[in-house]
Amino acid sequence: xxxxxxxxxxxxxxxxxxxxxxxxxxxxxxxxxxxxxxxxxxxxxxxxxxxxxxxxxxxxxxxxxxxxxxxxxxxxxxxxxxxxxxxxxxxxxxxxxxxxxxxxxxxxxxxxxxxxxxxxxxxxxxxxxxxxxxxxxxxxxxxxxxxxxxxxxxxxxxxxxxxxxxxxxxxxxxxxxxxxxxxxxxxxxxxxxxxxxxxxxxxxxxxxxxxxxxxxxxxxxxxxxxxxxxxxxxxxxxxxxxxxxxxxxxxxxxxxxxxxxxxxxxxxxxxxxxxxxxxxxxxxxxxxxxxxxxxxxxxxxxxxxxxxxxxxxxxxxxxxxxxxxxxxxxxx
Amino acid sequence: xxxxxxxxxxxxxxxxxxxxxxxxxxxxxxxxxxxxxxxxxxxxxxxxxxxxxxxxxxxxxxxxxxxxxxxxxxxxxxxxxxxxxxxxxxxxxxxxxxxxxxxxxxxxxxxxxxxxxxxxxxxxxxxxxxxxxxxxxxxxxxxxxxxxxxxxxxxxxxxxxxxxxxxxxxxxxxxxxxxxxxxxxxxxxxxxxxxxxxxxxxxxxxxxxxxxxxxxxxxxxxxxxxxxxxxxxxxxxxxxxxxxxxxxxxxxxxxxxxxxxxxxxxxxxxxxxx
Numbered sequence: 001x002x003x004x005x006x007x008x009x010x011x012x013x014x015x016x017x018x019x020x021x022x023x024x025x026x027x028x029x030x031x032x033x034x035x036x037x038x039x040x041x042x043x044x045x046x047x048x049x050x051x052x053x054x055x056x057x058x059x060x061x062x063x064x065x066x067x068x069x070x071x072x073x074x075x076x077x078x079x080x081x082x083x084x085x086x087x088x089x090x091x092x093x094x095x096x097x098x099x100x101x102x103x104x105x106x107x108x109x110x111x112x113x114x115x116x117x118x119x120x121x122x123x124x125x126x127x128x129x130x131x132x133x134x135x136x137x138x139x140x141x142x143x144x145x146x147x148x149x150x151x152x153x154x155x156x157x158x159x160x161x162x163x164x165x166x167x168x169x170x171x172x173x174x175x176x177x178x179x180x181x182x183x184x185x186x187x188x189x190x191x192x193x194x195x196x197x198x199x200x201x202x203x204x205x206x207x208x209x210x211x212x213x214x215x216x217x218x219x220x221x222x223x224x225x226x227x228x229x230x231x232x233x234x235x236x237x238x239x240x241x242x243x244x245x246x247x248x249x250x251x252x253x254x255x256x257x258x259x260x261x262x263x264x265x266x267x268x269x270x271x272x273x274x275x276x277x278x279x280x281x282x283x284x285x286x287x288x289x290x291x292x293x294x295x296x297x298x299x300x301x302x303x304x305x306x307x308x309x310x311x312x313x314x315x316x317x318x319x320x321x322x323x324x325x326x327x328x329x330x331x332x
Numbered sequence: 333x334x335x336x337x338x339x340x341x342x343x344x345x346x347x348x349x350x351x352x353x354x355x356x357x358x359x360x361x362x363x364x365x366x367x368x369x370x371x372x373x374x375x376x377x378x379x380x381x382x383x384x385x386x387x388x389x390x391x392x393x394x395x396x397x398x399x400x401x402x403x404x405x406x407x408x409x410x411x412x413x414x415x416x417x418x419x420x421x422x423x424x425x426x427x428x429x430x431x432x433x434x435x436x437x438x439x440x441x442x443x444x445x446x447x448x449x450x451x452x453x454x455x456x457x458x459x460x461x462x463x464x465x466x467x468x469x470x471x472x473x474x475x476x477x478x479x480x481x482x483x484x485x486x487x488x489x490x491x492x493x494x495x496x497x498x499x500x501x502x503x504x505x506x507x508x509x510x511x512x513x514x515x516x517x518x519x520x521x522x523x524x525x526x527x528x529x530x531x532x533x534x535x536x537x538x539x540x541x542x543x544x545x546x547x548x549x550x551x552x553x554x555x556x557x558x559x560x561x562x563x564x565x566x567x568x569x570x571x572x573x574x575x576x577x578x579x580x581x582x583x584x585x586x587x588x589x590x591x592x593x594x595x596x597x598x599x600x601x602x603x604x605x606x
Contacts, residue, residue: 051441073340073443081441087434091365103357104444106350132368148438 003062004029004156004187005050010059012045012211019045020056021211027156027189027204032182034202034219035191036300038308042211043191044084047160050189051081064155080149080157080186084164086141087148090134094125094144097133101148119147123177139170146177150186157181159190163197175200195300205300209308222303228253229272231279233265234292241265244290247282251275263291268298340443351445358439358452362426363459376422377464380415381471384408387534388475398536401567408468408477409489409560410533413553415468416497417528419461420504424520426453427508436601450601454501461497465490480565489563492582496556499586502593509600533557536568549574552585 005027012020020042027033035043048054050063052072061068064078088097095116102112120126123143133141142162149157159178163171178201182188192198198205199219207215207222215222231252235244238260245265248256252267252275259265269275272295283290341347366373384407392403430436439449479486507520530544531553537545548554549572558578561569569575 053437053440076441076443077340079441081438083434083437085432085434087438089361089365089435090433091368092361093368096364100357100361101438101442104354104439104442104448106353106443 002029002065003027004031005033005061005063005189007046007050007061008059010046010049010056010061012042012049012054012057018211020049020059023059023208023211024213025206027187029187030185031204032178032188032190032202034198034205035189035208036193036195036198036205036304037191037208038193038304041208043193043208044160045211046208047081047158047189047191051079051158052076053081077152078155080151080154082142082145082149082157082159082162084161086133086145088133088141088144091132093130093132094120094136094140095129097144098147098151102151105151107151115151119150122180123147137170138166139173142166142170142174143177146174146181150181153184154186156187156189159188161191161193163192163194171197195304199300207304207307215303215307219300220297222300223298225303225306228268228270229295229297230266230268231275232292232294232296233279233290235263235265236289236291238263240286240288243286244283244288247279247286247288250282251278269295347445351447351451354444354448355451355455357444358448359455359459361452362456373460376418376460377467380411380418380464380468383414384411384468384471384475387411395535395539397568398538398570399567402476404472404475405477405566406536406561406568407534408472408475409564409566410531410557411472412465412468412493412560413496413531413557414528414533415464416461416493416500416556417524417553419457419464419497420500420507420524421517421520422460423453423457423501423504424508424511425514425517426457427505428511428514428516431509431511432513450505450597453505454498457501457504458494458497462494465493477566478564481563485563485565489560492556492559492563495583495586496553499552499589499593502590502597506593506597506600509597527551527553531557532568532570537570537572546572552589555581555585558582 003026005025007023007025010020010023011018023042023046025033025035025046035046037043045054049056050061050068052068052075055069063075066075066078068075089100092100098116098119099112102115103109105112107115117126120129123146125140125144125147128136128140133144136144146159146162149159162178163174166174175197178188178190188201190198190201202219204216204218205222206213215225217225231248233244233248235241241258241260241263245256245258248265248267252269254268256265256267276293276295280293341350384404387407388404392407395403397403397406427436430439436449440446479489481489511519530548531551532548533553537548537554539545540548549570555574555578558569558575559582561567562578569578574581
């Protein structure tokens with residue numbers, strides 16, 4: 001297997017803070033790899049080193065088979081970087097932005113113009129090409145930003161938190177664009193603190209915390225690490241909580257977690273269908289009415305909590321199953 | 333896809349060609365800004381004109397020029413230098429905005445000549461200031477200012493003003509990189525105004541308390557103003573040691589500022605990732 005990105009024992013220190021403390025990563029060519037971690041975990045530092053913006057204190061990294069420390073100019077030819085901010089000129093319009101970046105890739109005037117037109121069409125921005133970017137919506141900006149990162153069809157595209165600060169609709173738009181890019185064969189390294197995002201886009205995920213990779217795997221493998229599925233139960237009447245908890249406890253592998261505010265009970269189970277049937281029967285016997293009952297895979301949120309012992313960052317979008325965290329910890 | 337990947341320049345000549353082409357692309361970006369925001373450019377160009385009217389007609393009546401002479405003849409060289417000084421704000425705002433938005437980082441991640449970010453900025457800002465100076469010269473001629481020097485002296489005076497602007501360019505770039513956000517523009521303005529007023533641009537230093545007058549005379553801005561007054565044949569050049577040596581000092585001061593702030597800017601640009 002050929003690797004598009006290899007990082008070995010990368011270290012970077014800022015004063016007293018160790019941003020990277022022996023960071024390892026391998027990303028096979030043509031895949032989407034998620035780098036998942038909270039704010040300050042070292043994700044951006046890793047990306048900055050891999051994109052030649054920053055020099056590591058020690059360790060080694062290769063991008064597209066080239067050492068980032070010694071062959072920076074060549075690396076910059078083969079990568080695209082879409083950073084946390086939409087790094088665009090707000091006064092220029094969309095077309096002028098792409099033409100400028102095309103020229104800075106030395107495409108020449110005519111080719112830069114043609115490439116800009118292609119990309120505007122590919123990212124559904126042709127209608128807005130003559131509008132100053134300052135007037136673009138958040139989602140349009142990000143799409144233009146992605147387009148600017150794709151000028152030369154990079155071998156590796158780095159997306160550093162591509163949807164931070166976007167509303168759900170704009171986030172879905174960006175996800176769609178990223179999925180389309182992947183079909184062109186580009187390797188994508190995606191950093192995110194949105195666990196759902198890694199789940200949606202990445203084939204493999206590395207969980208990073210305090211400058212170190214603490215887990216690797218497919219989203220499903222990571223979820224499997226914390227053991228099985230979960231049953232979520234929402235009750236109509238909060239007074240039924242104890243009875244329902246008792247019913248759930250009969251099949252769960254750990255103490256059910258109760259959240260009286262949302263009238264929810266959540267517990268890990270092994271045999272998903274058998275367990276579900278059993279719980280429904282027990283609820284009937286106890287004459288408890290459930291408003292909603294569901295079996296689900298654990299979320300990456302819960303995986304993260306399990307691996308690091310801390311919940312995701314406050315920037316994570318509020319999730320309906322957030323309250324089941326404590327239960328997960330017990331299950332672990 | 334069919335987009336060809338251009339080869340990486342290997343020879344010094346090819347590298348220089350890239351550096352020039354990239355610098356021009358970055359310059360063009362700024363020139364395109366002018367087209368998109370003509371109002372901003374007009375305000376920047378006309379603000380010093382407003383100051384000329386304010387000082388020349390409202391306040392100037394109360395200011396006596398040492399050795400006699402017309403106040404507006406005295407004022408204009410000061411205003412030319414002030415126009416150069418205001419350039420710090422233009423440079424600062426542009427550099428700080430790019431750094432904060434991540435545009436500078438994107439440039440640094442592109443296969444472009446690293447120097448182009450700076451040479452492009454410098455070309456655009458110097459063009460802007462040259463235009464600003466032309467507007468001010470037009471304004472000066474309209475309010476009765478004249479250059480009484482010969483063509484050579486007049487051109488040398490203009491060159492000295494632009495040299496001062498080049499020195500301020502590096503201060504602007506350095507502060508812009510240091511600030512990492514355009515919000516600190518107010519702080520830069522607070523810095524710029526006292527530097528402007530604590531000089532001989534508007535009033536003769538003889539009217540200030542002795543120690544303040546000395547400080548004002550040693551302001552780099554004052555040396556350029558005095559030198560330019562002398563070259564234009566305008567009144568109020570003063571007779572202290574520093575005023576007597578205004579011409580070499582008008583070269584030495586900007587050279588010193590560039591010697592300090594050029595390396596600082598380069599270092600700051602390289603370490604942007606901090």
